[in-house]
Amino acid sequence: MLENEALFDRVETELKKRGSIQNFEEKYGKITGRMMITETDIPNELGIHIDDPDVHSFKATFDFYNTAIGLALNVKTREAATKFWLTPQDDRNDVPMDSWFEFFAMILMEALDEGMGSIPTFSFVNDSSDLTISGLGLLKQK
Numbered sequence: 001m002l003e004n005e006a007l008f009d010r011v012e013t014e015l016k017k018r019g020s021i022q023n024f025e026e027k028y029g030k031i032t033g034r035m036m037i038t039e040t041d042i043p044n045e046l047g048i049h050i051d052d053p054d055v056h057s058f059k060a061t062f063d064f065y066n067t068a069i070g071l072a073l074n075v076k077t078r079e080a081a082t083k084f085w086l087t088p089q090d091d092r093n094d095v096p097m098d099s100w101f102e103f104f105a106m107i108l109m110e111a112l113d114e115g116m117g118s119i120p121t122f123s124f125v126n127d128s129s130d131l132t133i134s135g136l137g138l139l140k141q142k
């Protein structure tokens with residue numbers, strides 16, 4: 001489940017008003033899933049404590065998996081401070097396919113190229129492409 005479905009829905013509504021969702025679907029096909037990247041804390045049960053202001057933790061949540069993928073990394077050097085971790089969001093505990101770990105890392109790195117203000121990210125996906133919006137600027141533009 002998405003970390004903040006209501007916020008994701010607001011972004012989607014704004015994109016529909018602008019015709020962005022419709023244009024994407026005409027060009028690449030119907031959207032079949034959504035992924036959101038947000039900042040998070042490293043779960044206590046991992047027993048990892050990192051005292052470095054440049055290390056931030058992020059998680060990817062999906063509307064088609066009930067397990068979040070997490071990763072901590074140094075946002076200046078882009079070096080991973082942890083391995084990926086999984087956080088079940090309910091008792092179903094489905095494990096995302098490897099390709100979603102890769103997609104999460106790719107979108108996170110692209111967003112961080114724009115700076116920390118680009119988090120959260122909102123990705124609309126299908127089997128061939130994605131439409132990703134970084135940050136909350138879209139909702140502030142009226």
